[in-house]
Amino acid sequence: MLNMNSLLQWSIFILFCQLVSSNKDSMTCGSTFKLVNQQSGDRLHSHDVKYGSGSGQQSVTGTPNADDVNSYWQVRGDIRNDCERGTPIKCDSVVRLFHVTTRRNLHSHNYQSPLSNNQEVSAYGEDGVGDEGDRWKVVCTTKNDYWLRADPVRLQHVVTGKYLHLSGDTYGRPIQGQKEISCYSHANRQNLWKVDAGVYIRPSTEPLSSTRDDNSNSRSQSATTDRFEDEL
Template identity: 75%
Template sequence: MNIIAQCSFLILLFDLISSNQDAVTCSSTFKLINQQSNDRLHSHDVKYGSGSGQQSVTGTPNADDVNSYWQIDGNDCERGTPIKCDSTVRLIHVTTKKNLHSHNFASPLSHNQEVSAYGEDGAGDEGDQWRVVCTTRNDYWLRKDGIRLQHVATGKYLHITGDTYGRPIHGQKEICCYQYANSQNIWKVDAGVYMQPSTEPLSSTRDDQSNSRPQSSSNTDHFDDEL
């Protein structure tokens, strides 16, 4: 193998290993930032005054609020397993232990589809399921990439509007589900605690014919920035 071929192979191998280490993994906890508005997906023990009356979900510009942490439910996958594109996940609000949820109620401000936090200690229903829609050609949900979360039951996308609430959540933005994919429903993970994935390299491009699922070989937590 000549020197050019050797260098090309080493670069490819480095990219594959880097992708492995940078994958979002099962049971990880993080913040989700809307790529267009820079608001964090947020919830708190404040119920909607209309619609379902369930716990509200909003967008907040406050980077330090502990109520903006979400965890991928570890009951649906093995801890530390990288999340594949098009996988179905549930997200648990860390502070209140309720699931990110949507259903056929109108959202309070824009009258799109309401998004709420629902259930107790991870227990909920089919309205808690979200499909990870990658915006790149990677096989896996990588921390550097924007993704969309598509509500499985209704097919609509987790979305932020330009509408802002008054009291008691003054300045926070409305979160809803929207029928069409656009720039207002792209999200990116932020600071959090990421479970260590397998050290086996992952493919850097999608392989629709592959049904293999990498297994975790380590339970070491990876700390990034805060939490």
């Protein structure tokens, strides 16, 4: 029969294992990934195409193309309180999303979006330097303490309180077929997002791991992550 000391040790060990398991599955600061809208299946996307109205800043859209490199975003800490690389991100944390290709931040402000007349979402700043409009709160939809990769979340714009949203309205030229991304005041399935393919930084000293969204033969894990880090 186990004595009290043994029971205490086992309890601590089990709790430690649960925490490690949870952190391994959580989103971490510095991870780079695609975000998929849970209503439409489109990926959050940007490119060097400016809005023809509103702010005139770089447009942010939803694309059905799973292979487009312009759909990669890197999660970074709050402009007021940056986070260390590999730190698990807690629910209700404030983060920034950095567009890898154009090096601008996911942004919103009090301009109308061009199609739905919701609140415009753009990509803003230079080399990741932006302003208060780049701050997004991670709103978890489960009872977990951390933003887990398997769980859909909402991203709430801190300044205006509205949610990152895919309206379903479709653009014509020059970005024909892409969907409007806006901010919307009410929580619904159109503003649920889930992470997809990317490079995920493991907590502590664990190496990077990657997932792929194509069926090609992948190279070794270390080669893939090294190449991706060079691009960042």
